[in-house]
Amino acid sequence: MPKQKQSSDTSAAQTTRAKKKPPVTPSAERRGELLGIAADVFAEQGYNATTVRKIADAAGMLAGSLYYHFDSKESMLEEILRTFLTELWDGYDSVLSAPLGPRETLEALVTESFREIDRHRSAVAIYQKESKHLVTQTRFEYLVESQQRFEKAWLSTLERGVAEGAFRADLDVRLAYRFVRDTVWVAASWYRPGGGHSPEEIARQYLSMVLDGIAVRT
Template structure:
């Protein structure tokens, strides 16, 4: 009786998340345009032809990496907004959740931060086209609510503040490799202390 062919190590379905993680590191380090399927395959220790058993193109790999990252960020921000907290607590929770999500997905965050906007205009990125700036929208709503409620200063420029906070949080994606620097909780606490309490000593 003939035996069925066993799947090779290269074709096992469970390798898909591992290959996406490797691809994310390559995209982040080399840039999307400079990255090739052969380069990703080399990093994964496999032939380029074997990589095509899992993904039909580098576009599909990058799109899946970024769409998965954005889905997770959307869920994290949504959970904070649904918690019914006051504006200040919501701001703290949004910043903390974003630091945590970026820290866990540093390569994907770096790709999105540096290349997401122009990749969204290219064919092959259906999940990026029209994607909303999830963190910015949640942050803007929270700042506006805080001003209206008197929790934040009445003269606060919420649009400018939103951009400052967004860039400060997202900038940490390129600071260091995971596990080689301060964890996301430490970063969030330090940034929130600076944002909410300032630099000058209290009298």
């Protein structure tokens, strides 16, 4: 009888764990793979030049089979960009809500940005190349709100740094924001995961140059 009870308890525990962590279905895994392939094709060839057939060819499948997972290339692009932005803002919001000084906040935002480039390099490239045209479509109007939030987060950090004496009093915060924004995100054009430098190391080197300069101080 004790042995049977132990077996029953073990089975119940396994059932509980299974409920907490449902297995990922092959369909969900394949969907993720296809989105990754589509992101690479969009980034390389451009959204307008990319057809469902081109994505299907890159995935090694028939175009009709791709429609089993997605109803259009617009749906694929929307999911790619929403996934990237959701993860970006999860990271940014954690930084902005933490009790950090302005310099530490800036450092954390830069580091989080390079991590997102590492995770979603193709999505970042698409965003940079296509967002200006995409925002004119109702389906992608959410990109405008994200752009506004992004600008506010960085400008408020820089303004707080000037006010608290962490950054120079003569700093043009809007010019500094544009410089940091463009020099960070352009990394998507050359960064390759596993290329010898982690996103954290790239962020450290970048911040050292921006905040401390590259010339030897005498």
